[in-house]
Amino acid sequence: MNFLLTNDDGIHAKGIQILESVLKKYGEVYVCAPMEGKSGASCSLSIFKYLDFLRLDDHHMALAGNPVDCVIFGLNAFPVTFDLVISGCNNGYNLSFDAMYSGTIGACFQALVCQKKTIAFSMERNFYEQEVANEIQKTMDYVLQHDLLSNQYLLNVNFPNAPFLQSKGILLTKQYLRTFQYESKYNEEKNKVLLERHLQEETNDITYDVAACKNGYTSITPLKMTRFCNGLLKKLQEKIK
Numbered sequence: 001m002n003f004l005l006t007n008d009d010g011i012h013a014k015g016i017q018i019l020e021s022v023l024k025k026y027g028e029v030y031v032c033a034p035m036e037g038k039s040g041a042s043c044s045l046s047i048f049k050y051l052d053f054l055r056l057d058d059h060h061m062a063l064a065g066n067p068v069d070c071v072i073f074g075l076n077a078f079p080v081t082f083d084l085v086i087s088g089c090n091n092g093y094n095l096s097f098d099a100m101y102s103g104t105i106g107a108c109f110q111a112l113v114c115q116k117k118t119i120a121f122s123m124e125r126n127f128y129e130q131e132v133a134n135e136i137q138k139t140m141d142y143v144l145q146h147d148l149l150s151n152q153y154l155l156n157v158n159f160p161n162a163p164f165l166q167s168k169g170i171l172l173t174k175q176y177l178r179t180f181q182y183e184s185k186y187n188e189e190k191n192k193v194l195l196e197r198h199l200q201e202e203t204n205d206i207t208y209d210v211a212a213c214k215n216g217y218t219s220i221t222p223l224k225m226t227r228f229c230n231g232l233l234k235k236l237q238e239k240i241k
Contacts, residue, residue, distance in 0.1 A: 001026055001027030001028070001083040001084060002027060002028050002030065002080045002081060002082045002083050002084075003023050003026070003027055003028065003029045003030065003082065003083070003084050003085075003086055004030050004031075004032065004071070004074045004075060004078070004082045004084070004085045004086070004111075004116075005019060005020055005023065005029055005030065005031045005032075005033070005085075005086050005087075006031070006032055006033050006034075006067055006070040006071055006074065006085070006086075006087050006107050007019075007033050007034070007067065007087055007088055007089075007090065007103075007104060007107075008034065008037065008038045008039050008040075008041055008066075008067045008087070008090065008102065008103025008104045008106070008107070009037050009038075009039065009090060009091050010033060010034050010035065010036050010037045010038070011031065011033035011034065011035065011056075011060070011062040013033075013037070013091065014091070014129065015088055015089035015090060015091050015121075015123070015132075016031065016033055016088070016089065018089055018129060018132055018133050018136070019086065019088055019089045019121060019136060021133065022133050022136045022137050022140065023086065023140075025137070026140060026144075027083070028059075028080070029059065030059050030060075030074065030078045030080065030082075031059060031060045031061070031074075032060075032061045032062075032063060032070045032071075032073055032074030032077065032078070033061075033062060033063070033067075033070055034062070034063060034064075034065060034066065034067060034069075034070060035052075035054070035062045035063065035064050038066050038067055038103045039092070039102075039103055040101050040102070040103060041066040041067055041068070041103035041106060042100065042101050042102065042103060042105075042106045043068055043106040043109055043110065044066045044068060044103075044106070045066065045068050045069065045110075046065045046066060046069045051063055051064050051065045051069060051073075052064040053073065053077075059078075061073070061074065061077060061078075066103060066106070067087065067103040067104065067106050067107035067110075068103075068106050068107060068109075068110040070107065071085060071107050071110040071111055071114065072110065072114070075114055075116070082116060083117065084116070084117050084118065084119070084149065085107070085108065085111035085114075085116045085117070085118040085119075086118065086119050086120075086121065087104045087105070087107040087108050087111075087118070087119070087120045087121070088104055088119075088120055088121030088122055088123075088157075089121040089122065089123055089132060089136065090102070090104040090120070090121065090122035090123065091123070091125055092122065092123075092124070092125045093122050093123070093124055093158055093213065094120060094122040094156060094158060095122075095158055095176070095209045095210045095213065095219070096175060096176050096177060096178040096209065096210055097177070097178060097180070099156060099175065099223060102120075102122075104120050104121075104122060105120050105154070105156060105223070107120070108120045108154040108156075108223075109154065109225055111151075111154070112151060112152070112153070112154060112225045113225065115151045116151055117149040117150060117151050118151075118154045118155070119143065119149075119154065119155045119157060120154060120155070120156050120157060121136060121139075121157045121159075122156075122157065122158045122159070123158070123159045124159070124161055124162050124213075131165050131166065132159060134166070135159045135160075135166075135167055135218060138167065138170070138218070139157055139170060139218055139220070142170050142220075143155065143220070148220070152224070153222045153223060153224045153225075154222070154223050155220050155221075155222060156175075156209070156219075156220070156221040156222070156223050157218065157219070157220050158209060158212075158213050158218070158219045158221075159213070159218050160213050160215075160216045160217060160218060161213055161214055161216070163216075164216035167216065167217060167218045168215070168216040168217050169217055169218070170217065170218045170220060171206060171207075171212045171217045171218070171219055171220070172220050172221075172222070173206075173207060173208055173209045173212050173219045173220065173221050174207055174208050174209070174221065175208070175209055175221050175223065176203055176208035176209055176210045176211070178199060178200075178201060178202070178210065179199075179200040179201035180197045180198065180199060180200060181197065181198045181200050182195070182196070182197050183195070183196045183197070183198070184196075202214075209221045
C-alpha cells in the first residue's frame with residue numbers, strides 16, 4: 001500500500017513521526033505536512049496562490065500551507081498512486097464538535113473530495129510514545145481485517161485517555177454533541193479579547209466517541225463529507241405543501 005501522511009501539528013511534530021514509523025510496517029509512506037502548526041485550520045484552502053515548499057527527500061515534503069493544501073499537493077507531487085490518506089497523530093482529541101474545527105479532520109475531508117480512502121488519528125495531549133504506537137498498529141490491523149475503509153466516509157480514530165496506557169478494546173462509535181458555554185473576555189485598554197469555552201454536558205454512554213475514550217476504549221467514528229440530511233429535507237417539504 002502507498003500512504004500519504006499529513007497532519008495539522010507540523011512536519012516536525014512527534015505524532016506524525018510515530019504514525020509514520022508504524023505505517024512503514026504496512027507499505028510505502030510519503031509525507032506532506034505543514035511547515036508549522038495549523039491546528040484549527042479545518043478545511044481552509046489556499047487556492048490560486050503560490051505556496052512555498054521544501055522537498056526534504058524523496059518521501060518527505062513540507063508546505064507553507066494548511067492540511068487541506070498538503071493533501072492536494074501531496075497527491076500530485078509524489079510520483080505514485082495512493083491507496084490511503086492518513087492524518088495525525090494529532091496532539092489533542094478530535095471528539096464531538098472538535099471535528100468541525102480540526103485541521104486533522106479537514107485533511108481527511110479533502111481526501112474524500114479527491115476520492116481517496118482516509119483515516120484521522122488523534123490522542124489526548126502529551127501522549128505516551130510507545131503506547132500510542134501500539135494502539136495505532138492495533139487499530140490499523142482492526143480496520144484492515146474488517147475492511148472498514150471507504151472513499152465515502154472518513155474514520156475518525158481517538159485513543160483512550162492518558163490514565164489508560166492500553167486500550168480496553170476498539171469501539172465503533174457515534175459522534176456525541178457536547179454542550180458548551182462560550183465566553184469572550186475583553187481587555188479594553190490593550191484592545192485584546194480572550195475566547196473561551198466551557199463544557200456544560202458530558203455522557204458516560206460508550207456508544208459515543210467522548211465516553212468511549214474516557215472509559216479506556218479506542219473510538220472509531222465514521223464521518224461523511226456532506227452535511228445534507230434527506231430526512232430534514234422531507235420535513236421542510238411537508239411544511240410548504
